[in-house]
Amino acid sequence: MRKKGFTGLLMASIMIFLAGCNVNMGEGDGAKKTTEAPKAGESKASSAPKKVVFWHAMGGSNTKVVEQLVTDYNSSQNKVQVEAVYQGSYDDLLSKLKASMGTNEGPSVVQMYEIGSRFMIDSKAITPMQNFIDADKWDISQLEPNIAGYYTLGGKLYSMPFNTSNPILYYNKDLFKAAGLDPAKPPKTYEELKTAADAITKSGKATGANFAIYGWFIEQFFANQGAEYVNNGNGRTSPATESLVNSDAGVKTLTWWKDLVDTKAANNLGRKTDDSKKAFSAGQVGMILESTAALKGLVDSAAGKFEVGTGYLPKPADAKEGGVVVGGASLWMMNNRPDDEQKATWDFIKFLTSPKEQAYWHINTGYFPITKKAYDDDTVKENLKKFPQFQTAIDQLHQTKLNTATQGAVIGVFPEARQIVEGAIEEVLNNKRSPKEALDGASKEISSKIQQYNKTVK
Known part of the structure; x- marks a missing residue:
């Protein structure tokens, strides 16, 4: 189904959200959209690697960490090729994302700060992560419940937690x-x-x-x-x-x-x-x-x-x-990308949530692992010995009762x-x-x- 631009009402809502970020709204012709869940095990139509574009706002030393995660994923298989694109601050990224909405120039997956969650849902521009979780029978219990809780509304996980702090x-x-x-x-x-x-x-x-x-x-x-x-x-x-x-x-x-x-x-x-x-x-x-x-x-x-x-x-x-409430950002699947591209993106997201990658992410950035089993990794245990102060943060997160x-x-x-x-x-x-x-x-x-x-x- 193709949609041209945004309705006046949605345009107005986006402008209200962006008022605090001092950005402008762009519009154009939309690409093919889908809200259907991917079918598990469905094969790719082409032997060429499917390209996935990942927009993020991790600057400074964290840029190199993101790039290393992408390199490791690309090297681990030959069906998907991810390109990480740093877009500046969260507000800069949001400005560029809104300008891409309704065009074919946007990302496959975008990192968005936690306070942008309501806007992302209301934009109707995303496919809930729950769709892929259900279709793939992916075990959501492996996620830290107090982290996943922020991005869950009505029992549905809308985005995958990424960089998380409190x-x-x-x-x-x-x-x-x-x-x-x-x-x-x-x-x-x-x-x-x-x-x-x-x-x-x-x-x-x-x-x-x-x-x-x-x-x-x-x-x-x-x-x-x-x-x-x-x-x-x-x-x-x-x-x-x-x-x-x-x-x-x-x-x-x-x-x-x-x-x-x-x-x-x-x-x-x-x-x-x-x-x-x-x-x-x-x-x-x-x-x-x-x-x-x-x-x-x-x-x-x-x-x-x-x-x-x-x-x-x-x-x-x-x-x-x-x-405490988690801060940071999560990964949102854009729904104006073809089905096979969304499925390829989901494969990349699953890679990022694995205990090994989460251990690497945590040690090199200081953000929480979003996956519970990451704490069993020897590198995480060694890092806690070096920085025992982080145990305070872990205990505070785990002792928080979700409501x-x-x-x-x-x-x-x-x-x-x-x-x-x-x-x-x-x-x-x-x-x-x-x-x-x-x-x-x-x-x-x-x-x-x-x-x-x-x-x-x-």
Whole structure:
């Protein structure tokens, strides 16, 4: 079936999603589309290798890791040839993907950050991964359930997890000792973190803590309190219509954060997580929040200067049971590619999920393995001996109980919502508005944008 362009409604929904990413929408004639599941064991019509184009956003040293995975796959068989194409940042990739929609110039499979999930589903441009899993009778239980959970809606896995992380507390054990704190006991609650941060600041050797103004952290603080970020089961039981960022979980978190800054127990270095990491590596702050993917870099940068400790994401002492939400990105199958190309792509994706490849990915990037058996690989065991701090991240992930709060929110305007929340945090830390006032304003603005988006995709 051929489709020409997009309807006006879908165009509008895409524009709303991309508003937070500052990109433009392109359109053109579509290629042959299919939503049918591939037939297991079906042979290829041509003896020539089927080409698969993989668009990704893994920059820096991670580019080489992706390229090595592709090289290994291409060398392992002669029926499929994968070409990996780095497209810049997540937002750059999204901009290029939307421009390719409705043409034959797009990828076979694309990496998309987790907050783009609702948009990818609503775009009608993808074939759910569940189709291939069911047709191939592929054992989905081999995936980490708390990772697969984010990309699962209505019992259907829409995309395959790829690079996955969650936030943990990093702390300077030497500064803990100097402040009279037990370096083997990182703070677990908001209250304990405040006590530890106060002690470090009063020691005169560093500021107690720093948290980058990053919307992802607020989302994590909600999940760790068992609180949903948007209504309707975090947008999972039915499409979300309202933001809950101004609920008790949000107000309590931002009040605590502001108190840390007001009392000099923490400082405010702005939105850039790199600035927070640099201050920590320089010994200028005692504690930071960061992704698990930053662990190797932080440990290496502290080598010879101080020992890095890791702890769970803190939460209020009286919080309900919660956990962390995975971050990162997943792989989405584009449905405007021929059946045989989609089946070839699925073969590549299965290769990426194998324990051996996941072990290689984890060791060389710091992202979690998405496959449970990867932890049995000797290289992973050796890596854990070298970086025992990562055990904290593994335990935190495995102890998280999957529910609508810890699965994470799904909304079509997530990039913009994050920016709005970050603006609210800045207003509070800069004494322009109270936590409740700032979050009330953010909630109202986000809710309006969610509702506008929903109208365009009905």
